[in-house]
Amino acid sequence: MSRYANIRPDMARLWSTLERSAQIGTTPRGGLRRLALSEDDGVMRRQFQAWCEAAGCTMEIDPIGNMVARRPGRDPDAKAVLVGSHLDTQIKGGRFDGILGVLAGLEIVRTLNDHGIETRRPIAVVNWTNEEGARFEPPMIGSAVFTGEKSTQFAWERTDKDGITLGAALEAIGFAGSDILRPEAFDSLFELHIEQGPRLDEQKIQLGIVTGAFAVRGFVVEVTGETGHVGPTPMPKRRNALVGAAHVTLAVEEIGWLMHETGGKSTTMRLKAEPNLLGILPDHVEMTCDMRHPSDEVIRTMMQLFLDRVPELEEKSRCRITVRESWSYGGMTFDPGCTALTRAAAQQLGYTHTDLLTEAGHDAMHVANYLPTAMIFTPCEDGLSHNELENVTLADIEPGVNVLLQAVLARAG
Ligand SMILES: [Zn+2]
Secondary structure (H helix, E strand, O other): OOOOOEEEEEEEHHHHHHHHHOOOOEOOOOOOOOOOOOOOHHHHHHHHHHHHOOOOOOEEOOOOOOOOEEOOOOOOOOOEEEEOOOOOOOOOOOOOHHHHHHHHHHHHHHHHHHOOOOOOOOOOEEEOOOOOOOOOOOOHHHHHHHHHHOOHHHHOOEEEOOEHHHHHHHHOOOOOOOOOHHHHHEEEEEEEEEEEOHHHHHHOOEEEEEEEEEEEEEEEEEEOOOOOEOOOOHHHHOOOOHHHHHHEEEEEEEEHHHHHHHEEEEEEEEEEEEOOOOOOOOOOEEEEEEEEEOHHHHHHHHHHHHHHHHHHHHHHHHOOOEEEEEEEEEEOOOOOOHHHHHHHHHHHHHOOOOEEEOOOOOHHHOOOOOOOOOEEOOOOOOOOOOOOOOOHHHHHHHHHHHHHHHHHHHOOO
């Protein structure tokens, strides 16, 4: 480890920034509702910008609102090391999901300032726009525009449930920037995040070294039946799309159970029924499903198992069942070099740690296909996340922040 191995972040200072963040968009149960590009997101972004500028950073904002606060390095030609995550939350979200990763990046900058440490590479603290996708779909759209996988125009045209476009929302809070942020201009990315699952907390392990990500397959199923009166229509003549949806839901669930011993999971997570009225048999249901597994090959098998069952589900429900669209992500491995830096820091600092895969989606998974990327997990209480009661203690996060600091220092030189 470097000669700066004894440098420690100011955890009390980091905690007070987390507490300030927890006041912006607070819910009655003590969580956060800070939807992407909402007024509260604007307040938080301005607070973050003020903190970064006070720490001597310059702020760059791109047309999708990604924010990058740059602390200059010694070498004017060296590409910057990105550190960060996201400041937006779910509708009933917690105070730490994403936020910890951004504010820990800020704390690293402040710590380096305290000690007058100049790195060779610049350090750039990033806040990705709309990671959660709770207001605008798809999630992780800021990092997808950064990598070029999605166009700015595509992103700007997304609408929320009130019909407001993402572009209009960006302009309303004043975060439609004009800086060009592209992977080519950066060296690497480090993302610290709460685990959002129970493993570290249950086993009392201080850190997760995230070596890669579960493979994820999402798909939209359409069930088509026929409307009719719920009274006079005889049972044998009914084609109730909600019955088809029920069979689909159970089939998806069974595949998750079939694969759960090797880490498989499956979910039906959304359902829209039409006409969704009293007295009438629904003729159309659109449902969104999700399957996850550590292995890309198994995820293909899981999907095939579902497709193979469709004829039987159609027969049982007398509805037509089609998979309208599907998408996949994850299943990748993080950069061995950057990951080794986090593992080495954990070892030298004497923290208990384990290698694991992330089961949730993160911006780092988009970026990993373009830049050397590493992720570190801290435990969170009972693994609870995307919940207002999501919680960590200062002691839970201290090892992660220390390891993040040392790994970033090692990479930035
Ligand atoms: Zn997150």
